[in-house]
Amino acid sequence: MFELLGIPPQALFGQLLLGLINGSFYAILSLGLAVIFGLLNIINFTHGAQYMFGAFVAWMLLTYGGLGYWWALILVPIIVGITGIIIERLLIARLYHLDHLYGLLLTFGLALIIQGLLRNQYGISGLPYAIPPQLAGGQNLGFMFLPNYRGWVVVASLIVCFGTWFVIEKTRLGAYLRAATENPTLVGAFGINVPRMITLTYGFGVALAAFAGVLAAPIYSVNPNMGADLIIVVFAVVVIGGMGSILGAIITGFGLGLVEGLTKVFYPEASSVVIFVIMAIVLLFKPAGLFGRTA
Amino acid sequence: MAEAATATRPETATRQPLLAVRNLEAWYGESHVLHGVNFNVFPGEVVTLLGRNGAGKTTTLKSVMGILTKRKGSVVFQGKELMHAPARYIAREGIAFCPEERGIFSSLSVEENLMLPPQVKPGGMSVEQIFDLFPNLKERLNSQGTKLSGGEQQMLAIGRILRTGAKMLLLDEPTEGLAPVIIQHIGRTIAQLKNEGFTIVLVEQNFRFASTVADRHYVVDQGRVVDEIANADIEANLEKLHAYLGV
Numbered sequence: 001m002f003e004l005l006g007i008p009p010q011a012l013f014g015q016l017l018l019g020l021i022n023g024s025f026y027a028i029l030s031l032g033l034a035v036i037f038g039l040l041n042i043i044n045f046t047h048g049a050q051y052m053f054g055a056f057v058a059w060m061l062l063t064y065g066g067l068g069y070w071w072a073l074i075l076v077p078i079i080v081g082i083t084g085i086i087i088e089r090l091l092i093a094r095l096y097h098l099d100h101l102y103g104l105l106l107t108f109g110l111a112l113i114i115q116g117l118l119r120n121q122y123g124i125s126g127l128p129y130a131i132p133p134q135l136a137g138g139q140n141l142g143f144m145f146l147p148n149y150r151g152w153v154v155v156a157s158l159i160v161c162f163g164t165w166f167v168i169e170k171t172r173l174g175a176y177l178r179a180a181t182e183n184p185t186l187v188g189a190f191g192i193n194v195p196r197m198i199t200l201t202y203g204f205g206v207a208l209a210a211f212a213g214v215l216a217a218p219i220y221s222v223n224p225n226m227g228a229d230l231i232i233v234v235f236a237v238v239v240i241g242g243m244g245s246i247l248g249a250i251i252t253g254f255g256l257g258l259v260e261g262l263t264k265v266f267y268p269e270a271s272s273v274v275i276f277v278i279m280a281i282v283l284l285f286k287p288a289g290l291f292g293r294t295a
Numbered sequence: 296m297a298e299a300a301t302a303t304r305p306e307t308a309t310r311q312p313l314l315a316v317r318n319l320e321a322w323y324g325e326s327h328v329l330h331g332v333n334f335n336v337f338p339g340e341v342v343t344l345l346g347r348n349g350a351g352k353t354t355t356l357k358s359v360m361g362i363l364t365k366r367k368g369s370v371v372f373q374g375k376e377l378m379h380a381p382a383r384y385i386a387r388e389g390i391a392f393c394p395e396e397r398g399i400f401s402s403l404s405v406e407e408n409l410m411l412p413p414q415v416k417p418g419g420m421s422v423e424q425i426f427d428l429f430p431n432l433k434e435r436l437n438s439q440g441t442k443l444s445g446g447e448q449q450m451l452a453i454g455r456i457l458r459t460g461a462k463m464l465l466l467d468e469p470t471e472g473l474a475p476v477i478i479q480h481i482g483r484t485i486a487q488l489k490n491e492g493f494t495i496v497l498v499e500q501n502f503r504f505a506s507t508v509a510d511r512h513y514v515v516d517q518g519r520v521v522d523e524i525a526n527a528d529i530e531a532n533l534e535k536l537h538a539y540l541g542v
Contacts, residue, residue, distance in 0.1 A: 172410070178402040179411055186398045189362055190412035190459070191386030 007265055013144040015261040021150055021219070023257020024157035025212050029234040030241060030249040031161055032208035035168070038181045038244040039201045042092060042103035048231025049111035050206045054080050054213025055222045056118055059127050069132035069218070076214045077207035084206030088199050111228070119224040126221030153215050160211060161250045168246050177201065181244070236279045242292025252290060311374070313338045313463060313494050314359070314390075319368035320518075321351075321358040328354045330518040331368065336463075336496055341489050343497045343505040346515035347541055352498040353395055355515065356465045359496075360392045361385045372463070387415045391456035395467040395498070399448045401441040405432060408440040409455045416460030425454040428484055446477035453484065464488070467498045482507050502529070502536055514539045 029051060036044045057079055058072035067075065087110065095102045131149045138147040168174040180187040180194050188194045213227075220226055234253075241252030256275050264271040282290060312335035321329040329351050336342050344352040357363040359370050361382035370377045377385050386392075391412070400408055409422070409432065426433040429450035435443060443451060449469055456464060466485075470478045485495060485508045499505040505512060506529050514522040516539060524532050 175403055175407040175411060179400045179407075182400050182402060183398060185362055185382070186392075186394060187411075189360055189382040189386055189392050190456075191383050191415050192413060193383055 009143050012265050015265045016258060017150060019258040019261020020154050022260060023254040024154050025216060025230065026234055026237045026257050027161050027250045027253025028157050028208055028212040030237045030253050031164055031246065032205035033238050034244055034246055034249040036202055036205035039177060039198055041100065045104055045108040046110045047209050048227030049114040050080055050209040051213040052224060052227030053114055054210030055217040055226060058214045058217045059129055059222045072214050077211045080210030081203040081207030085199055085203040088202040115224045115228060124223055124225060126223035129217040129222050131218040149218060156215060165246050165250060233275055236275050240279050240282045240289060242289025245291040248289060248291025310337050312336060313373060315371045316359060317369040319358055319366065319370065321354055321363050321366040328518055329358060332520050334513045334520050336494060338494055339492060341485060341495045341497060341509045343499050343509045343512045344515050345499055345502050345505060345512050345540060350515045351518040352515050353467055356467050356498055360390065360465060389416050389461045390463045390465065391459055391461035392465045393452050393456055393467060393469065395471065397448045397452040399440040399451055401439060403440050405438050405440055405443065405451060406436040408451055412455050412459045414460050419460035420457040425457055429454050446473050449473060462493055464493055464495045466495060470501060470504050478504060502540060
């Protein structure tokens with residue numbers, strides 16, 4: 001059995017896998033934030049609550065509706081995405097002509113309301129959500145043991161992230177989105193319904209968060225604080241990657257998950273702050289973020 | 296002024312204007328920029344809005360297009376009042392706008408820029424026909440839109456609105472900052488588009504260029520149309536024009 005810098009490989013690969021799992025969630029969530037920020041110019045502070053709400057709706061579908069994990073994976077993004085569309089039409093749409101700060105305050109307030117309601121109803125101890133039977137168990141890879149569900153989380157988030165990247169960067173619809181991000185007025189003057197595009201984009205970003213929530217439900221217990229804990233790190237990821245950069249959000253998400261995992265192996269004391277230290281350094285030397293475009 | 300138009304061009308009296316702008320006023324925030332703009336554009340014409348910097352030419356185009364929303368008065372296109380319609384609706388009625396800053400999207404390739412404006416009416420130009428007009432674009436399809444030269448960006452900005460089927464084009468200073476050989480190319484293109492039945496409103500500061508392509512000129516000053524000159528009469532009105540344009 002080989003050792004690397006005195007670290008047993010099981011520990012190293014175990015932490016790398018954990019890092020990759022965390023990175024999967026960072027990537028999906030920061031991708032949603034980046035898409036929303038790009039077009040709406042709103043920093044969606046409700047994102048963490050919408051991720052958490054996704055996990056709760058999955059739990060509710062199972063508990064009250066008898067609909068299991070695979071149904072949840074399809075239905076939850078749609079349901080939570082629709083709530084996002086309603087929020088955008090009813091509330092956020094009224095703020096576009098105002099300073100960024102108003103959008104930030106509104107979405108932060110909404111996050112507190114959603115968390116408060118669910119905390120009041122279900123407490124904070126967390127609700128269990130079982131791993132679907134098809135993904136129970138794991139594989140012995142020789143150098144480490146890979147639980148099937150964790151492997152699935154990484155694969156599923158890679159598919160969703162690169163699917164989103166492909167749609168935005170390589171399709172006609174994505175070209176509309178990129179163009180409207182640059183100059184919504186001119187895109188409107190070509191006859192394209194920009195307000196509708198903005199609404200659907202917000203719904204889509206929220207649906208991504210909810211999808212991540214369903215993926216997370218069997219790993220972390222479903223509880224009202226799960227989003228608030230995660231979203232602070234995700235904001236750091238978005239700042240490091242560069243606001244509004246799609247590929248930047250994905251790569252930074254996975255990359256920082258791995259960095260965090262490695263830090264846990266080599267210097268565990270720093271593992272909870274390493275991302276913020278990187279953020280500070282990036283802000284010093286590249287204020288627009290690693291992948292951000294400077295205007 | 297309306298009487299003058301009828302006198303110089305009797306045939307226009309019996310035709311319906313394609314675009315009729317009446318008492319158009321517009322504001323940027325609190326500042327009142329247009330104070331009652333009046334002009335007609337008849338089908339198949341090339342009409343220019345001439346005037347100094349800040350006279351209100353661009354504002355007029357933007358108000359007609361619905362990009363500037365704080366406006367009042369009347370804009371009738373093909374018999375339909377567009378004053379209260381949003382820009383996207385006006386575009387779908389068949390008016391296409393080419394902005395002064397060209398509006399090429401940097402996050403889109405040349406091809407994506409070209410294909411961006413949706414078709415609003417049947418009978419738009421095919422991509423092949425657009426390449427016939429602007430052969431340069433064909434070779435640069437995969438380049439980033441803003442990597443093109445200024446002249447190529449202008450060709451792309453004009454080319455992409457020809458696909459849409461809109462027959463009324465609003466071109467805001469298409470020759471600004473371009474080399475003489477490119478200006479000639481744009482001039483030939485405008486003449487060709489007129490032959491193919493497009494109706495064009497052209498904002499220009501360069502009346503020498505304008506006189507090579509236009510049928511009529513409206514002079515805009517301080518947010519109003521102050522004069523109308525048929526292109527045939529432009530030589531006779533040179534002194535007046537110099538006074539208006541301050542050249």
